[in-house]
């Protein structure tokens with residue numbers, strides 16, 4: 001299906017869903033929202049013209065879940081507005097760097113090569129033979145390195161110090177956003193507008209529209225060591241507190257259900273030091289914008 005046709009189909013599905021769950025009075029009092037698609041993240045209403053490309057861009061865009069740069073399959077699951085979709089590009093770059101780090105792809109790892117005389121930035125290329133590529137982004141330090149190797153041919157002893165190759169908070173934000181859109185595609189607007197989901201939506205909008213990483217509760221992203229990076233899973237968390245889990249590879253975003261308590265993330269922390277075991281009930285991974293809760297009540 002062409003992108004234009006898919007945008008049109010998702011737009012129609014969204015309009016039908018929002019008209020199903022909102023009181024008819026809303027459309028009588030506010031006729032300007034008839035035939036409008038709310039962006040499931042920021043809940044701003046978009047007209048049908050928003051799916052038309054002008055100069056290669058449209059105001060409503062196809063959202064890839066997870067981002068295409070993540071290992072495994074991604075699906076264009078919903079329409080989100082350009083601000084919410086493109087606003088996550090910076091965060092998605094960190095998610096991609098994180099994924100290639102844990103999945104062992106030969107992404108160069110940033111390092112500092114240093115001894116008492118100099119500290120030069122470089123990249124460590126992992127592989128059967130480890131190589132360090134030096135970067136000349138600090139000419140003064142690079143000159144000191146050259147000076148310690150007389151004639152440019154002497155050998156130099158230095159240590160290699162790694163830096164974390166990605167921003168963990170930014171990578172988490174991108175993962176949470178993908179999880180949010182996956183749950184929206186499965187359940188719909190009735191989930192998005194439920195009071196328990198409000199704080200997560202506000203956090204996402206704040207980050208995506210400003211480009212700044214928010215502080216994320218530590219229990220909002222959980223990890224399953226040993227899971228394959230191309231795995232996808234959606235599940236209802238039944239224990240220890242009602243929640244939803246959207247998993248991409250080894251990491252999962254924990255999101256509120258309709259019934260989650262306001263202190264969901266504190267309660268998931270458990271007592272200090274003891275790991276929390278989740279009771280899980282699988283939900284079919286959405287392959288299209290199903291919005292099941294909107295249409296099935």
Ligand SMILES: [Zn+2]
Nearest residue numbers: 039042081084
């Ligand atoms: Zn939006």
